[in-house]
Amino acid sequence: MRKLKSVNDFVVKFANVNGSGSASANHMFAKAIFRMGIPVSPRNIFPSNIQGLPTWYEVRVSSKGYLGRRGGVDLMVCVNPQSMAQDIKEVDSGGYFIYDSTKPLDIRLMRDDITFMGIPFTKICMREFKNARQQQLFKNVVYVGALAALLDLDFAVLKDLVGDQFKGKEKLIAPNVHAMELGYQYALENFSCPLDIRVERGGNIAPHILEFDHILMDGNTATALGAIYGGATVAAWYPITPSTSVVDAFGKYAQRMRIDPGSGKKNYAIVQAEDELSAMGMVIGACWNGARAFTATSGPGLSLMSEFLGLAYFAEVPAVLVDVQRAGPSTGMPTRNQQSDILAAAYASHGDTKHILLFPATPRECFDMAVEAFDLSERLQTPVIMLSDLDLGMNDWMSPPLEWDDDYHLDRGKLLNAEALEKAEQFGRYLDVDGDGICYRTLPGTHPEKGAFFTRGSSRDEYAVYTESGEEYVKNVDRLLRKFETAKQYVPEPKIKLAKTNKKDKKGNKLGAIFFGTTASPSYEALEDLAEEGVSIDTMRLRAFPFNRDVDDFINSHDKVFVIEQNRDGQMRRLIINECEIPPGKLVPILEYSGTPITARSIAQDIRQSLSTGGATVTTLHPELA
Amino acid sequence: MTYIKPNFRHPNLPVNDLGYRKSDYEGSISTLCAGCGHDSISTAIIDACFESCIEPHRIAKLSGIGCSSKTPTYFLGKSHGFNSVHGRMPSVATGANLANRELTYIGVSGDGDSASIGMGQFVHVVRRNLNMLYIVENNGCYGLTKGQDSATADVGSVSKSGNTNAFEPIDLVSTALQMGATFVGRSFSGDKDQLEPLIKAALAHKGFALIDVISPCVTFNNHEGSTKNYRRTREDVEAMPLDFVPMREEIKATYSEGTTKEVCMHDGSVIHLHKANVDFDVHDRVGALSAIQRCKEQGRILTGLLYMDPDSEDFHVALDTVNKPLSRLSEKELCPGSKVLDSINDGLR
Ligand SMILES: Cc1ncc(C[n+]2csc(CCOP(=O)(O)OP(=O)(O)O)c2C)c(N)n1
Ligand code: SF4
Ligand SMILES: [Mg+2]
Numbered sequence: 017m018r019k020l021k022s023v024n025d026f027v028v029k030f031a032n033v034n035g036s037g038s039a040s041a042n043h044m045f046a047k048a049i050f051r052m053g054i055p056v057s058p059r060n061i062f063p064s065n066i067q068g069l070p071t072w073y074e075v076r077v078s079s080k081g082y083l084g085r086r087g088g089v090d091l092m093v094c095v096n097p098q099s100m101a102q103d104i105k106e107v108d109s110g111g112y113f114i115y116d117s118t119k120p121l122d123i124r125l126m127r128d129d130i131t132f133m134g135i136p137f138t139k140i141c142m143r144e145f146k147n148a149r150q151q152q153l154f155k156n157v158v159y160v161g162a163l164a165a166l167l168d169l170d171f172a173v174l175k176d177l178v179g180d181q182f183k184g185k186e187k188l189i190a191p192n193v194h195a196m197e198l199g200y201q202y203a204l205e206n207f208s209c210p211l212d213i214r215v216e217r218g219g220n221i222a223p224h225i226l227e228f229d230h231i232l233m234d235g236n237t238a239t240a241l242g243a244i245y246g247g248a249t250v251a252a253w254y255p256i257t258p259s260t261s262v263v264d265a266f267g268k269y270a271q272r273m274r275i276d277p278g279s280g281k282k283n284y285a286i287v288q289a290e291d292e293l294s295a296m297g298m299v300i301g302a303c304w305n306g307a308r309a310f311t312a313t314s315g316p317g318l319s320l321m322s323e324f325l326g327l328a329y330f331a332e333v334p335a336v337l338v339d340v341q342r343a344g345p346s347t348g349m350p351t352r353n354q355q356s357d358i359l360a361a362a363y364a365s366h367g368d369t370k371h372i373l374l375f376p377a378t379p380r381e382c383f384d385m386a387v388e389a390f391d392l393s394e395r396l397q398t399p400v401i402m403l404s405d406l407d408l409g410m411n412d413w414m415s416p417p418l419e420w421d422d423d424y425h426l427d428r429g430k431l432l433n434a435e436a437l438e439k440a441e442q443f444g445r446y447l448d449v450d451g452d453g454i455c456y457r458t459l460p461g462t463h464p465e466k467g468a469f470f471t472r473g474s475s476r477d478e479y480a481v482y483t484e485s486g487e488e489y490v491k492n493v494d495r496l497l498r499k500f501e502t503a504k505q506y507v508p509e510p511k512i513k514l515a516k517t518n519k520k521d522k523k524g525n526k527l528g529a530i531f532f533g534t535t536a537s538p539s540y541e542a543l544e545d546l547a548e549e550g551v552s553i554d555t556m557r558l559r560a561f562p563f564n565r566d567v568d569d570f571i572n573s574h575d576k577v578f579v580i581e582q583n584r585d586g587q588m589r590r591l592i593i594n595e596c597e598i599p600p601g602k603l604v605p606i607l608e609y610s611g612t613p614i615t616a617r618s619i620a621q622d623i624r625q626s627l628s629t630g631g632a633t634v635t636t637l638h639p640e641l642a
Numbered sequence: 643m644t645y646i647k648p649n650f651r652h653p654n655l656p657v658n659d660l661g662y663r664k665s666d667y668e669g670s671i672s673t674l675c676a677g678c679g680h681d682s683i684s685t686a687i688i689d690a691c692f693e694s695c696i697e698p699h700r701i702a703k704l705s706g707i708g709c710s711s712k713t714p715t716y717f718l719g720k721s722h723g724f725n726s727v728h729g730r731m732p733s734v735a736t737g738a739n740l741a742n743r744e745l746t747y748i749g750v751s752g753d754g755d756s757a758s759i760g761m762g763q764f765v766h767v768v769r770r771n772l773n774m775l776y777i778v779e780n781n782g783c784y785g786l787t788k789g790q791d792s793a794t795a796d797v798g799s800v801s802k803s804g805n806t807n808a809f810e811p812i813d814l815v816s817t818a819l820q821m822g823a824t825f826v827g828r829s830f831s832g833d834k835d836q837l838e839p840l841i842k843a844a845l846a847h848k849g850f851a852l853i854d855v856i857s858p859c860v861t862f863n864n865h866e867g868s869t870k871n872y873r874r875t876r877e878d879v880e881a882m883p884l885d886f887v888p889m890r891e892e893i894k895a896t897y898s899e900g901t902t903k904e905v906c907m908h909d910g911s912v913i914h915l916h917k918a919n920v921d922f923d924v925h926d927r928v929g930a931l932s933a934i935q936r937c938k939e940q941g942r943i944l945t946g947l948l949y950m951d952p953d954s955e956d957f958h959v960a961l962d963t964v965n966k967p968l969s970r971l972s973e974k975e976l977c978p979g980s981k982v983l984d985s986i987n988d989g990l991r
Pocket of ligand 2: 679710781859
């Protein structure tokens with residue numbers, strides 16, 4: 017049998033039962049690899065359930081630093097009999113399957129092209145630990161120990177991690193280390209360690225990874241820190257996976273960093289609203305009154321916030337909304353990944369509305385863009401929606417450290433204080449004094465005589481006086497368009513990378529690819545694989561909407577452009593077609609919408625197929641789920 | 643339609659302690675139907691704010707959608723206003739108040755706005771005891787969409803189109819009491835003597851103050867079949883007249899013992915309740931609820947100050963926010979800086 021061989025390039029997948037305490041052991045495994053300086057990207061694939069259902073944890077190890085999903089599994093650790101049949105099928109030919117051999121394996125499930133390795137996790141734990149809880153919990157720790165021997169992990173690093181994890185509960189350190197050693201010893205005695213897939217410090221690691229000292233953090237935590245650093249004082253929200261941890265983390269950091277030293281009171285307010293409508297209303301009220309406020313939600317919440325988003329757009333009130341996207345309506349797939357709120361967010365609400373969108377791709381970008389979202393929404397006096405997703409928000413990503421420039425000042429935009437109002441000859445809230453579509457605003461309570469105005473939806477003139485005149489309405493909404501044009505110069509520009517060789521494909525087409533957010537990482541990987549096969553594709557990673565001139569130019573300078581995204585309808589492709597002056601036929605959708613994050617392999621495969629058939633390809637189901 | 647308002651004012655018009663004239667509290671000319679109850683409420687708000695000596699620009703007025711919610715344009719022209727979306731004013735007011743706790747917040751809503759589409763937000767803003775005056779201009783119908791029954795219409799009330807309402811009305815006052823409201827009053831738009839002091843007392847209250855004002859819609863609900871027409875409402879009211887003396891003024895004992903009850907507000911100002919019809923204890927929540935219910939059974943509407951908690955603590959106290967408005971915190975107070983971020987990075991390695 018051919019066995020998979022590789023140093024620092026493989027995928028390990030854990031098949032667990034939800035609620036069995038596997039999460040922290042799995043995390044420790046990934047973090048140990050990270051601490052050894054080897055690029056790693058762990059992912060939870062979990063049900064919308066608290067206990068009892070199958071859950072998976074996939075750890076990608078990549079010497080080149082690819083952090084997206086590759087596709088396929090080299091080594092499966094299965095401690096869940098429920099999913100065993102499926103888990104065995106999923107292992108790549110030549111791969112490894114580790115299972116609990118306390119009970120014999122069902123012969124019918126065996127494959128002869130993979131290596132089965134039985135470890136009696138249950139038996140070991142029954143023998144070594146007395147209470148039932150420990151017997152259950154330590155099974156997870158035992159398999160981490162075994163993996164350390166099999167994959168050549170540094171045991172000292174693992175021991176350190178146990179120490180970190182149980183800081184303050186020192187009594188737990190010794191039994192955890194003991195459990196880990198049990199697994200380690202068992203593997204050493206029963207298998208030839210290490211396997212042909214294994215880790216190794218230094219060696220073949222890509223130079224751009226070695227250059228940085230990385231951190232490992234999830235996007236939601238980074239977003240929350242961005243809100244702290246961006247000066248948010250009001251967070252109003254309604255719990256929904258996968259966005260909940262944004263506000264949780266905001267609360268955690270605020271408690272540490274936002275306590276007034278004099279009074280011990282809070283320099284912030286977090287309100288769990290009765291629903292998302294209310295959460296958005298609170299954000300708008302707070303921003304109207306001069307605070308920086310935000311909410312975090314996911315698709316269903318975005319729908320509920322729609323009416324208010326329209327009001328904020330027309331009334332020109334800043335607001336920051338973080339949408340951590342997930343699949344479809346609530347029942348069934350709420351804990352699965354998609355990028356499927358793009359159109360709903362771009363055009364949220366009634367009337368002629370458009371919103372500023374930001375597409376972070378890394379935790380570092382979550383942090384930077386969260387700060388920028390507050391600046392942009394105040395500068396442009398309009399809602400800004402940051403579209404993250406479950407994969408980025410809830411999983412740990414290796415990222416360059418977060419950075420803060422102490423000379424940076426918050427951009428409050430065109431905001432008149434009492435002094436400025438005193439000097440001003442006339443104040444018209446909706447007067448376009450500078451010609452950029454952005455008017456001057458004032459806050460309630462600023463000046464006794466000047467600057468007060470009545471905020472309302474669409475029916476108002478330049479002095480905020482009620483009118484139903486069609487002419488005034490047109491003047492106003494045309495100015496809002498002008499403002500949206502202005503926005504193009506402020507939003508983050510797309511990142512364009514030209515292919516190393518500038519070759520056309522067999523049909524003489526110059527090729528490009530567009531992607532954004534968590535689709536970026538696996539796309540770069542897929543395109544590099546294709547480059548090795550002689551297919552050269554230039555790339556553009558979108559970071560914001562509205563699209564600036566670069567987007568039109570990129571598309572116009574290519575004959576065929578793949579738009580890679582994670583939804584059924586090719587929403588970004590449609591948004592581009594809607595907003596740019598380009599022939600739609602040029603844009604070829606490459607899609608994934610099964611709920612598991614898109615993989616480099618499926619992207620490469622779909623592009624290959626498209627290039628050979630010439631047509632558009634749509635992935636129906638992820639092969640591993642078919 | 644355009645209206646031009648005369649700018650000329652008599653120079654000898656009275657000023658309040660702050661030196662403001664009544665006209666400083668007025669707004670644009672109303673565009674509501676002539677005789678609409680809502681306009682009388684606007685007048686009462688103007689008078690109450692003038693007499694309460696609140697600087698006009700330190701008030702923020704918010705509303706939902708409806709004829710009632712249009713009224714903030716017609717009072718307090720020097721104040722910022724926010725005409726939000728239907729039924730959602732409570733959340734906007736909550737956000738505004740969180741941002742700046744120093745301003746006075748007046749919310750105006752309708753019975754459709756509060757008791758139907760906005761019922762969820764209404765009960766939750768009551769629970770949070772947000773520091774604001776919340777006026778429901780209650781006409782038992784949807785004025786702006788032309789007279790459909792609202793959820794406060796009484797059973798048997800006939801709408802202008804001839805439909806008889808079959809559904810139990812929602813009583814916002816009782817609902818608020820059950821949700822733990824700390825200040826609850828009811829009045830009638832045509833009874834300025836009662837309404838104005840009630841508003842003044844509500845403005846002095848620290849916490850959520852609800853005033854449900856029966857406010858007949860002359861166009862759609864002032865006919866015989868409606869139970870919220872002017873005549874019926876006037877007859878059915880069991881009123882407790884009251885009088886409010888701000889803290890600044892000397893409290894005069896102008897009311898004879900036995901007919902008057904003094905109620906002290908948190909800031910030391912005093913409200914005088916003339917106990918005309920019932921022996922009423924405004925600190926008794928359960929008593930208030932049963933008095934309202936008793937009156938209802940007799941086909942009468944109990945008005946006046948119905949409940950007040952002098953020890954009320956508002957939302958900011960529950961949240962433990964700083965005294966300084968959150969909107970005025972400096973960058974230094976908000977941004978922890980690069981050193982702190984470096985240490986956070988260290989924890990993630
Ligand atoms: C979401 C939404 N649905 C419906 C409407 C239409 N609408 C406008 S006002 C109104 C009813 C207002 O009734 P009420 O709050 O009692 O105010 P009134 O006009 O009686 O003072 C309705 C249904 C709206 N503006 N928004
Ligand atoms: S329709 Fe009714 S509520 Fe509306 S303005 Fe006219 S009288 Fe007032
Ligand atoms: Mg009404």
